[in-house]
Amino acid sequence: MIGEEVLFTGIREIGAHLRARRISAVDLAEMSLRRLETIGPRLGAVVTVTRERALAQAHRANQELLAGKDRGALHGIPYGAKDLLATKGIPTTWGAEPLRQQVFDLDATVVRRLEEAGAVLVGKLAMVELAGGLGYNNPDASFTGPGRTPWNPDHWSGGSSSGPGAAVAAGLVPFAIGSETSGSILSPAACCGVTGLRPTYGLVSRHGAMALSWTLDKLGPLARSADDCAIVLAAIAGPDPEDPTTGAIFPYEKPAKRGRPGRRFRIGVLKHATADTEPDVEARFREALLALRDVADLEEDVVLPDLPYREAVGVVIDAEGGAAFRDLIESGQVKKLADPADRVGGYAMLMTRAADYVDAMRVRAVVRTELDLLLSRYDAVVCPARNRLAPPIGRDFDPPAALAPDAPRPPAATQAGNLAGLPAIAVPIGFGRDRLPASLQLLGRAHSEETLVALAAAYQEMTDWHRHRPPVS
Amino acid sequence: MNRDRRAFLESLAVVPLVPGALGPQAAPAPAPDATSAGQEAVANALAEAVRRQFGAHLDESEIEAVKRQLLRNLERAERLRKAVRLQNADEPVARFEPVPPVSRGERR
Numbered sequence: 001m002i003g004e005e006v007l008f009t010g011i012r013e014i015g016a017h018l019r020a021r022r023i024s025a026v027d028l029a030e031m032s033l034r035r036l037e038t039i040g041p042r043l044g045a046v047v048t049v050t051r052e053r054a055l056a057q058a059h060r061a062n063q064e065l066l067a068g069k070d071r072g073a074l075h076g077i078p079y080g081a082k083d084l085l086a087t088k089g090i091p092t093t094w095g096a097e098p099l100r101q102q103v104f105d106l107d108a109t110v111v112r113r114l115e116e117a118g119a120v121l122v123g124k125l126a127m128v129e130l131a132g133g134l135g136y137n138n139p140d141a142s143f144t145g146p147g148r149t150p151w152n153p154d155h156w157s158g159g160s161s162s163g164p165g166a167a168v169a170a171g172l173v174p175f176a177i178g179s180e181t182s183g184s185i186l187s188p189a190a191c192c193g194v195t196g197l198r199p200t201y202g203l204v205s206r207h208g209a210m211a212l213s214w215t216l217d218k219l220g221p222l223a224r225s226a227d228d229c230a231i232v233l234a235a236i237a238g239p240d241p242e243d244p245t246t247g248a249i250f251p252y253e254k255p256a257k258r259g260r261p262g263r264r265f266r267i268g269v270l271k272h273a274t275a276d277t278e279p280d281v282e283a284r285f286r287e288a289l290l291a292l293r294d295v296a297d298l299e300e301d302v303v304l305p306d307l308p309y310r311e312a313v314g315v316v317i318d319a320e321g322g323a324a325f326r327d328l329i330e331s332g333q334v335k336k337l338a339d340p341a342d343r344v345g346g347y348a349m350l351m352t353r354a355a356d357y358v359d360a361m362r363v364r365a366v367v368r369t370e371l372d373l374l375l376s377r378y379d380a381v382v383c384p385a386r387n388r389l390a391p392p393i394g395r396d397f398d399p400p401a402a403l404a405p406d407a408p409r410p411p412a413a414t415q416a417g418n419l420a421g422l423p424a425i426a427v428p429i430g431f432g433r434d435r436l437p438a439s440l441q442l443l444g445r446a447h448s449e450e451t452l453v454a455l456a457a458a459y460q461e462m463t464d465w466h467r468h469r470p471p472v473s
Numbered sequence: 474m475n476r477d478r479r480a481f482l483e484s485l486a487v488v489p490l491v492p493g494a495l496g497p498q499a500a501p502a503p504a505p506d507a508t509s510a511g512q513e514a515v516a517n518a519l520a521e522a523v524r525r526q527f528g529a530h531l532d533e534s535e536i537e538a539v540k541r542q543l544l545r546n547l548e549r550a551e552r553l554r555k556a557v558r559l560q561n562a563d564e565p566v567a568r569f570e571p572v573p574p575v576s577r578g579e580r581r
Contacts, residue, residue, distance in 0.1 A: 135542070215566070215567065241574060241575050242574075242575065243574075244570065244574035306556075307556060307557065308552055308553045308556035308557065311549045311550070311552050311553040311556070312553055314546070314549055315546075315549065315550060315553060318546060329527075330526075330527065332527070332529065332530035334530075335530055341538075343535070344531065344535045344538045344539050344542070345542065347523045347527055347531065347539045348519075348523070348539050348542035348543045348546060350523075351519045351522065351523065351543060351546075352546065353550065356550040356553070358565050359550075359553060359554060359559060360553060361565030361566050361567055362559050362563045362564065362565045362566075363553060363556075363557050363559070364565070364566045365563065365564060365565065365566050366557055366563070368566065
């Protein structure tokens with residue numbers, strides 16, 4: 001008898017049970033639906049449980065398996081989609097009160113591809129309203145309430161893919177699809193202790209996904225392990241005529257093997273990676289580096305080029321987000337948003353000067369060149385995914401620490417990577433105070449996902465942090 | 474609507490659309506001023522633009538919040554400009570493609 005604990009195992013393990021007929025896709029979907037309905041609301045992780053569609057897909061998956069038709073690793077596997085992915089006939093709210101009734105007449109390309117791969121959509125998952133584009137300043141920034149990490153529900157699940165992070169961590173779904181404009185996959189992966197893979201810009205079609213920033217938005221998986229993320233990425237990546245930025249594919253068939261044939265990995269540890277960092281995060285990060293030395297040569301104090309990453313990302317999001325949500329802002333509908341900062345942020349965004357935006361896009365060309373040069377020397381550079389553990393629910397985020405002008409600052413790897421459209425993977429590395437997870441990110445060159453996954457998988461072969469389960473039932 | 478918006482912009486002394494059109498009392502356009510006082514003046518002017526366009530949706534405390542955000546945004550843009558000395562030939566990353574990715578017309 002297989003119980004709900006199966007949802008905490010990996011995609012390959014679940015698939016093996018399905019193919020051996022130890023469990024049916026319908027039973028699996030029912031388990032996932034039940035957990036979404038009972039545990040999901042307590043974590044602020046769910047917007048819509050897609051029971052009808054899920055059971056229809058699960059029945060089809062069963063029938064196909066019985067008839068000998070196997071669509072591959074995702075056949076019969078339940079998943080959740082961040083509620084900015086269009087799903088035909090099912091509300092797609094973008095996490096925003098004014099859009100609670102929004103329904104599209106199409107499936108996003110990612111949703112369609114997952115259906116073709118046999119996956120079963122069990123729920124639309126919660127998110128920070130409008131993916132945080134209007135400048136939220138509090139975990140309570142969605143009409144579904146604050147997202148809560150299953151490890152300690154008094155703390156945030158990260159954002160803006162708050163539901164995907166919490167739902168995977170709590171075993172509501174084996175994997176979920178999130179989106180990242182500037183940290184929205186890595187942050188919830190870190191706060192929830194799961195693995196999150198941000199693909200290279202353009203690797204995954206954004207057709208049918210809410211646009212916050214057309215030049216920064218990326219869709220990617222959150223799952224228990226790097227191997228699971230890669231399985232999902234292989235299914236959703238690839239050219240799509242509906243998204244002109246796409247073209248490349250991500251072939252992935254076998255689990256990554258520890259190390260690389262013929263040579264070790266080469267990792268650059270970013271200089272000041274743990275500056276202004278919580279002691280527990282720093283301790284876990286140092287332990288993770290020790291483990292990585294088993295499979296990689298580490299070079300310390302690698303300097304991230306001194307460029308205005310945070311500034312450029314901010315200008316681009318303000319300009320593009322202001323245009324993307326112009327109707328909501330100009331009509332005053334933003335006044336219905338949950339976070340007070342989101343109710344006014346859009347008005348300042350609309351005043352972004354065109355020359356500032358174009359200059360930011362010119363700086364991006366410099367950033368792209370400089371980062372490519374740096375990353376050509378390594379398989380990845382590494383730093384904590386977040387320098388702080390998950391913040392508490394119920395109060396505004398802490399403002400950035402007032403550091404002395406000459407004090408070292410942590411590298412802006414998340415902003416840099418997003419600005420240059422580069423892939424990164426966040427993996428759990430242990431726990432700190434209040435049983436909150438810590439995480440590191442590996443940042444690589446464009447289209448280096450295979451290497452990042454191999455590296456992260458090698459780390460996860462040596463550690464078991466990704467297998468820990470939070471105390472939810 | 475467009476005429477209202479244009480008339481409104483013209484009423485702001487920040488960026489005159491037609492030099493000299495503001496009459497004898499209009500002050501000459503100030504030289505670019507990146508000092509905090511200069512940025513604050515621009516933020517105030519932009520906040521006034523927000524008030525005139527969207528004041529129906531915003532109370533006084535929210536206009537103040539917008540003004541503070543505008544000042545932060547202007548300072549951020551200034552830091553961006555100072556951090557990288559762009560040359561005339563430095564192009565933005567966005568590239569216009571003349572052929573649409575999905576054409577609705579037939580090729581002849």
